[in-house]
Amino acid sequence: MSADAIIDVRDLHKSYGNLEVLKGISLTARTHDVISLIGASGSGKSTFLRCLNLLEIPTRGEVFVHGKRMPLSDPDPSRGERRVTSERELREIRTHLGMVFQQFNLWSHMTVLQNVIEAPIRVRGMARAEAIERAKDLLDRVGLSAKVDNYPSQLSGGQQQRVAIARTLALDPEIILFDEPTSALDPEMVGEVLAVMRDLASEGRTMMVVTHEMGFAREVSTEVVFLEKGKVGERGAPEQIFGDPQTAACKQFLNKVL
Amino acid sequence: MSLYQDLKYAISDGVCYAAQGVTPEGFATYCPRYIDGFLVTLELLLLSSALGLSIGTLVAVARVSRQRALRVGAWAWSYIFRGTPLLVQLWIVYYGLGSLGPEKLGILWPFFKSGWAVGLAVLTINTSAYIAEILRGGIGTLPPGQLEAALSCGMSRGMAMRRILLPQAFRVAWPAYGNELILLMKGSALVSTITVMDLMGQTRSVFARGYSLETYMYSAVLYALLALLLTAGLRAVEKRLRVA
Numbered sequence: 001m002s003a004d005a006i007i008d009v010r011d012l013h014k015s016y017g018n019l020e021v022l023k024g025i026s027l028t029a030r031t032h033d034v035i036s037l038i039g040a041s042g043s044g045k046s047t048f049l050r051c052l053n054l055l056e057i058p059t060r061g062e063v064f065v066h067g068k069r070m071p072l073s074d075p076d077p078s079r080g081e082r083r084v085t086s087e088r089e090l091r092e093i094r095t096h097l098g099m100v101f102q103q104f105n106l107w108s109h110m111t112v113l114q115n116v117i118e119a120p121i122r123v124r125g126m127a128r129a130e131a132i133e134r135a136k137d138l139l140d141r142v143g144l145s146a147k148v149d150n151y152p153s154q155l156s157g158g159q160q161q162r163v164a165i166a167r168t169l170a171l172d173p174e175i176i177l178f179d180e181p182t183s184a185l186d187p188e189m190v191g192e193v194l195a196v197m198r199d200l201a202s203e204g205r206t207m208m209v210v211t212h213e214m215g216f217a218r219e220v221s222t223e224v225v226f227l228e229k230g231k232v233g234e235r236g237a238p239e240q241i242f243g244d245p246q247t248a249a250c251k252q253f254l255n256k257v258l
Numbered sequence: 259m260s261l262y263q264d265l266k267y268a269i270s271d272g273v274c275y276a277a278q279g280v281t282p283e284g285f286a287t288y289c290p291r292y293i294d295g296f297l298v299t300l301e302l303l304l305l306s307s308a309l310g311l312s313i314g315t316l317v318a319v320a321r322v323s324r325q326r327a328l329r330v331g332a333w334a335w336s337y338i339f340r341g342t343p344l345l346v347q348l349w350i351v352y353y354g355l356g357s358l359g360p361e362k363l364g365i366l367w368p369f370f371k372s373g374w375a376v377g378l379a380v381l382t383i384n385t386s387a388y389i390a391e392i393l394r395g396g397i398g399t400l401p402p403g404q405l406e407a408a409l410s411c412g413m414s415r416g417m418a419m420r421r422i423l424l425p426q427a428f429r430v431a432w433p434a435y436g437n438e439l440i441l442l443m444k445g446s447a448l449v450s451t452i453t454v455m456d457l458m459g460q461t462r463s464v465f466a467r468g469y470s471l472e473t474y475m476y477s478a479v480l481y482a483l484l485a486l487l488l489t490a491g492l493r494a495v496e497k498r499l500r501v502a
Contacts, residue, residue: 107422
């Protein structure tokens with residue numbers, strides 16, 4: 001593992017009962033990497049991403065963040081699900097792993113501004129004035145400075161997702177995990193969200209993106225990982241995956257979606 | 259405390275002075291009793307709903323806890339106090355436990371001998387059980403993504419509950435809570451059976467003097483008036499809670 005690895009995943013497995021969704025995935029994200037995870041639905045992309053910040057508890061395998069193991073007990077089939085061994089440590093690590101969801105998940109009882117300042121104030125203990133100033137900058141960057149006092153329900157899907165990105169950026173995470181960020185959007189709003197994500201990539205943000213947007217994956221990624229039935233089917237530079245896929249499964253998948 | 263008593267007397271004097279001549283004689287004659295009772299009902303209602311809301315919130319949180327013991331305890335609380343009649347609960351505490359007398363109850367005696375205190379406690383516990391279930395339902399309707407977003411920002415479950423889930427659950431549950439508050443108001447009339455001179459208690463004593471058929475009508479009107487007041491209050495809160 002290289003020193004600049006932000007996330008290092010080793011042999012990750014996840015089962016629901018007898019259904020094995022992830023069958024041993026290893027992956028490393030280094031600073032400035034933009035890794036796209038592609039694959040058919042049911043291939044385990046989202047589950048994989050959710051295992052990284054322990055929204056799902058992996059059955060086996062480890063996740064290291066900056067070389068530090070995520071606080072999980074050792075796998076022990078006789079005891080069922082693994083336990084989080086330190087909630088405090090987990091919370092601290094989570095603030096460095098931003099996450100953007102398919103359904104945005106903005107807090108519906110808070111205004112746009114409140115959504116963005118909530119975690120900096122409550123979790124980081126940032127002064128309110130500073131949090132507001134930073135939030136306004138971030139909302140300006142995603143083009144929503146006019147909407148600070150609106151509630152999520154008053155925004156379009158694309159606007160909500162841009163707020164969600166600003167909310168994540170407010171904690172200044174070292175890596176942002178995007179879980180199908182444009183899949184719930186009307187087609188005409190996909191572009192505005194991808195534009196923001198492109199911006200983030202070009203300024204060197206480390207990102208891991210589960211996506212069906214092949215154009216984005218091809219142009220922006222530093223690495224593309226094709227998942228198939230819970231395993232890495234193929235991985236490589238975007239030119240290689242999209243230009244000259246090696247496996248039959250990957251070829252077939254790309255034929256279908258391109 | 260005596261200042262508060264004075265205030266209550268002043269209200270009842272004022273109202274009854276204004277009521278002279280414009281209300282039927284059967285009411286005007288006993289007006290101070292009705293108004294005193296009305297104020298007792300109102301104070302029991304405000305106190306028990308406020309306390310019940312706090313306790314009910316805690317029980318609702320325990321109800322969705324990851325700790326099994328807490329979940330079971332909270333379930334039992336709701337089950338017992340929703341599953342038995344309020345009247346039975348009042349009588350068990352006041353006449354049942356209260357009959358142990360001052361020797362056995364010791365420092366608890368002042369509580370058990372006071373119908374008002376027992377009434378307040380039982381109303382509070384009873385409504386807390388309903389509120390807990392209403393809130394639990396509210397929490398259950400929230401999309402799981404609301405919690406996940408909070409956790410992924412580094413919040414603890416407790417903080418996510420306080421800052422994200424409960425505020426939304428309250429908004430969802432408010433209309434159902436309004437219903438419970440009205441039911442609590444009507445249920446509160448039962449405290450008259452443990453010697454409390456609330457509106458119902460005063461009405462019964464007025465009736466005992468003249469056996470006049472109107473007596474209970476006046477009391478019904480006052481209860482309905484109280485319901486109107488509560489509905490208006492609930493609506494005002496609902497407006498404030500509304501997310502644009």
